[in-house]
Amino acid sequence: MIKAYAAKEQGGKLEPFEYDPGELSATQVEIAVEYCGICHSDLSMLNNDWDMTSYPFVPGHEVAGSIIQVGADVTTLKVGDAVGLGWHSGYCEVCSSCESGDKNLCATAESTIVGRHGGFADKVRANFDSVVKLPEGLDMESAGPLFCGGVTVFNPLVQYDVKATDKVAVIGIGGLGHIALQFLNAWGCEVTAFTSSESKKSAALAMGAHHTINSQDEAEITAAAGSFDIILSTVNVKLDWNLYLQALKPKGRLHFLGATLEPLDIGVFGLIMGQKSISGTAVGSPSTIEKMLDFANQHKVKPIIEKFKFDQVNEALDHLKSGKAKYRIVLEH
Amino acid sequence: MIKAYAAKEQGGKLEPFEYDPGELSATQVEIAVEYCGICHSDLSMLNNDWDMTSYPFVPGHEVAGSIIQVGADVTTLKVGDAVGLGWHSGYCEVCSSCESGDKNLCATAESTIVGRHGGFADKVRANFDSVVKLPEGLDMESAGPLFCGGVTVFNPLVQYDVKATDKVAVIGIGGLGHIALQFLNAWGCEVTAFTSSESKKSAALAMGAHHTINSQDEAEITAAAGSFDIILSTVNVKLDWNLYLQALKPKGRLHFLGATLEPLDIGVFGLIMGQKSISGTAVGSPSTIEKMLDFANQHKVKPIIEKFKFDQVNEALDHLKSGKAKYRIVLEH
Numbered sequence: 001m002i003k004a005y006a007a008k009e010q011g012g013k014l015e016p017f018e019y020d021p022g023e024l025s026a027t028q029v030e031i032a033v034e035y036c037g038i039c040h041s042d043l044s045m046l047n048n049d050w051d052m053t054s055y056p057f058v059p060g061h062e063v064a065g066s067i068i069q070v071g072a073d074v075t076t077l078k079v080g081d082a083v084g085l086g087w088h089s090g091y092c093e094v095c096s097s098c099e100s101g102d103k104n105l106c107a108t109a110e111s112t113i114v115g116r117h118g119g120f121a122d123k124v125r126a127n128f129d130s131v132v133k134l135p136e137g138l139d140m141e142s143a144g145p146l147f148c149g150g151v152t153v154f155n156p157l158v159q160y161d162v163k164a165t166d167k168v169a170v171i172g173i174g175g176l177g178h179i180a181l182q183f184l185n186a187w188g189c190e191v192t193a194f195t196s197s198e199s200k201k202s203a204a205l206a207m208g209a210h211h212t213i214n215s216q217d218e219a220e221i222t223a224a225a226g227s228f229d230i231i232l233s234t235v236n237v238k239l240d241w242n243l244y245l246q247a248l249k250p251k252g253r254l255h256f257l258g259a260t261l262e263p264l265d266i267g268v269f270g271l272i273m274g275q276k277s278i279s280g281t282a283v284g285s286p287s288t289i290e291k292m293l294d295f296a297n298q299h300k301v302k303p304i305i306e307k308f309k310f311d312q313v314n315e316a317l318d319h320l321k322s323g324k325a326k327y328r329i330v331l332e333h
Numbered sequence: 334m335i336k337a338y339a340a341k342e343q344g345g346k347l348e349p350f351e352y353d354p355g356e357l358s359a360t361q362v363e364i365a366v367e368y369c370g371i372c373h374s375d376l377s378m379l380n381n382d383w384d385m386t387s388y389p390f391v392p393g394h395e396v397a398g399s400i401i402q403v404g405a406d407v408t409t410l411k412v413g414d415a416v417g418l419g420w421h422s423g424y425c426e427v428c429s430s431c432e433s434g435d436k437n438l439c440a441t442a443e444s445t446i447v448g449r450h451g452g453f454a455d456k457v458r459a460n461f462d463s464v465v466k467l468p469e470g471l472d473m474e475s476a477g478p479l480f481c482g483g484v485t486v487f488n489p490l491v492q493y494d495v496k497a498t499d500k501v502a503v504i505g506i507g508g509l510g511h512i513a514l515q516f517l518n519a520w521g522c523e524v525t526a527f528t529s530s531e532s533k534k535s536a537a538l539a540m541g542a543h544h545t546i547n548s549q550d551e552a553e554i555t556a557a558a559g560s561f562d563i564i565l566s567t568v569n570v571k572l573d574w575n576l577y578l579q580a581l582k583p584k585g586r587l588h589f590l591g592a593t594l595e596p597l598d599i600g601v602f603g604l605i606m607g608q609k610s611i612s613g614t615a616v617g618s619p620s621t622i623e624k625m626l627d628f629a630n631q632h633k634v635k636p637i638i639e640k641f642k643f644d645q646v647n648e649a650l651d652h653l654k655s656g657k658a659k660y661r662i663v664l665e666h
Contacts, residue, residue: 097583105583105608107559159608226440250430250438253610256601263598268589271613275438275492277586278611280604 164188
């Protein structure tokens with residue numbers, strides 16, 4: 001039996017919940033969960049915001065732990081391996097996205113908390129192709145958030161070939177943004193943080209930003225016209241996107257990691273005149289996760305976390321909802 | 334004296350107009366205009382839609398002709414050369430866009446019909462760095478439209494590294510779209526035309542499309558979900574862009590060559606889920622123009638034109654406004 005925490009209904013409190021996972025399939029592994037991060041998408045799923053939650057619902061897709069069982073056909077992982085598991089828990093391996101290395105874009109990928117039970121538990125299972133070993137020396141207690149939040153901010157650097165000579169800005173210094181600043185600084189870029197709160201300014205500088213711009217001050221943003229090769233937006237509120245488009249250099253990219261629900265109302269002229277792009281990505285492929293873990297280990301990039309015990313999971317979720325988490329929350333046994 | 338056709342006021346009729354261009358500068362050349370295409374942006378400028386027209390206004394930025402005078406410092410062009418001139422008539426050559434080959438993104442580039450007189454004339458001048466020689470064998474009477482319309486549709490193939498294995502679609506089969514279909518077919522792509530009129534369907538197939546989709550039929554567009562690597566929009570009306578986003582493959586790009594004035598109202602989720610991009614470009618660099626001319630010559634890509642005499646310029650403009658031009662209009666002496 002697996003001992004987990006589940007919500008019985010939409011938006012419900014999490015309660016202890018046991019389930020029998022059945023026999024381990026030949027290509028699965030079973031992970032003893034040591035830590036599991038809480039991500040905003042756990043909340044969205046708990047509330048069925050995306051209309052794809054089934055109840056009882058066990059959240060958790062930022063798992064760090066150790067392998068305790070491997071399926072008969074698994075040869076690349078073994079019992080005792082320190083590993084992590086993120087948003088995806090298996091891939092089809094044969095679609096054109098999988099075949100070209102973009103497994104995270106696989107249309108039939110299995111998601112760790114969609115139609116199955118996630119990592120708020122003592123154990124969790126996943127297909128071997130979605131489980132990535134932690135590099136030696138990587139701090140396990142803060143590793144979980146790298147598997148969703150971390151790879152989400154790292155992936156665009158790989159996808160869009162960001163260079164050390166690029167000027168990069170990050171909008172929003174929270175659960176995603178604070179990791180983005182660290183990665184970008186280590187990547188060699190000149191880094192600017194757009195932040196709405198004066199209190200986060202010094203924090204942003206400490207995390208790797210070289211400059212800050214007050215995102216409430218239209219004049220400050222206007223003054224930055226033509227400055228950035230890429231702007232990563234990590235917020236989920238509507239901003240004046242055309243103003244941020246102006247802050248891009250010619251050929252610049254405004255890239256979304258946070259899903260605002262309101263449409264973007266982008267002016268076409270602003271795209272055409274400077275050959276600019278708008279785009280979005282979510283998480284990353286296992287190969288990108290491996291690169292990211294290695295890079296984080298090398299450069300001491302670490303999510304800043306607050307820890308809660310698993311039996312405090314509801315308090316932890318309330319803390320996340322309050323918007324006061326600094327900056328990622330991790331559950332531990 | 335240069336004998337031109339100018340509007341004296343916003344939206345006015347063109348009338349014969351003479352001006353003294355003064356002494357040729359050391360870096361300029363003078364072109365005897367043999368043909369000049371009419372582009373939608375000539376109309377926009379005539380009407381001061383972009384608030385940057387000065388009157389008397391001489392339109393014309395799709396020039397084909399022969400050099401009749403070169404400035405003292407010009408060594409790369411000589412009298413008698415068959416050349417063309419497009420939207421830009423000179424570049425700063427020292428900004429970072431110019432230095433990296435993206436001269437068309439130079440913020441201080443001189444535009445052929447902005448603050449100076451264009452190609453609806455017997456002669457026109459331009460800085461040597463903006464004038465491109467016609468390759469031997471290229472038909473001069475249809476060459477003009479390549480210098481604006483042609484490079485506009487060709488540039489994204491270069492900028493976004495479109496491959497022969499890509500599935501590409503074109504929205505709108507008019508002045509831009511009919512050239513795009515030819516280029517894309519010659520590029521080796523599988524080409525689909527989105528067109529609103531049944532009558533243009535067979536024309537699109539004749540120009541190089543392999544398939545057509547009725548852009549008025551939502552079900553047909555929906556059925557094409559996940560089909561295209563890149564969609565080039567050449568229209569200037571608002572369509573259901575989120576529906577076209579769905580027609581893209583993962584990592585696909587919806588690219589705008591036509592400037593709709595209404596904002597795009599794009600959903601962020603639609604970008605994030607499939608790692609999709611939205612972008613826009615205008616014209617292209619001289620280097621891209623050279624590549625395009627060579628490619629057009631090699632593959633017999635030719636704008637389909639209707640010819641008017643220069644003294645019929647007002648009739649020609651009315652024909653363009655009517656939306657019935659098939660597909661580009663060229664003025665000849």
